[in-house]
Structure formats: structure tokens, C-alpha cells
Amino acid sequence: MLQLPEDLVRLQRAIYLLRPDIIIETGVFRGGSLLFGASLLRGVGNGRVIGIDKDMDEGTRKSLSSHRLAARISLIEGDSVATSTMEFRSGLIPEGHS
Numbered sequence: 314m315l316q317l318p319e320d321l322v323r324l325q326r327a328i329y330l331l332r333p334d335i336i337i338e339t340g341v342f343r344g345g346s347l348l349f350g351a352s353l354l355r356g357v358g359n360g361r362v363i364g365i366d367k368d369m370d371e372g373t374r375k376s377l378s379s380h381r382l383a384a385r386i387s388l389i390e391g392d393s394v395a396t397s398t399m400e401f402r403s404g405l406i407p408e409g410h411s
Contacts, residue, residue: 314345321349328353334360335406339393341366344377344386351385361385363405365393 316324328336328350336350341364354360362385364377369390377386387405391398 314349315342316346316349324350325353329357332357332359336360336362337365338362339365341369341373341388343370344373347377347386348380348382351382354385355382361387363387363389365389365391365398367392 314321333354336354338347338350341347344364347362347364350362354362364386366388367390369388374388377383377388380386389398389401389405391401
């Protein structure tokens with residue numbers, strides 16, 4: 314995970330206070346922060362994460378899909394600002410979820 318520890322503490326607090334239905338992360342790298350977000354959401358009993366990346370490493374994809382938190386993680390391979398990616402992402406978010 315490529316995050317500063319202080320940022321992780323702030324993210325944890327925000328998730329605890331807001332209890333979001335969905336967290337969208339652009340740039341997956343090895344998936345560490347996706348797992349962090351998924352574990353926090355499991356802790357508050359709500360939500361899942363969507364990770365978007367142009368070049369998703371196959372090992373990372375396999376590792377995340379076999380992880381015990383896999384049900385809380387969706388992966389999209391594509392440009393995060395491309396129209397097709399936005400449409401696909403929108404299909405993963407049920408109406409009325411924040």
C-alpha cells in the first residue's frame with residue numbers, strides 16, 4: 314500500500330463517520346488499499362469498494378478475487394475517466410446508494 318499512515322487514520326475515521334455504501338478507488342497497484350477499505354467497510358457492516366486501473370496485474374486480480382473480502386471488492390480494468398468505464402462503474406452501483 315502506498316499511503317501515508319496519517320492518511321489511513323483519516324480515511325478510517327471518514328468511513329466510520331460516513332458509512333458509505335461505495336468507495337471508488339482509481340489506481341489499484343497491488344490492491345492493499347482496496348483491502349484496507351473493504352475491511353473497514355466490513356467493520357461498520359456496510360458497503361464495498363470498486364477499484365479502477367488501466368493496467369491491472371493478473372497476480373493482483375487473482376489475489377484479490379480469492380481473498381476473504383472478495384465479495385466487497387469489484388475490479389474494473391480501464392481508464393477511470395473514459396465514458397465506457399464510467400458507464401460500467403455506474404452499473405455496479407445500485408440506485409440510491411452513496
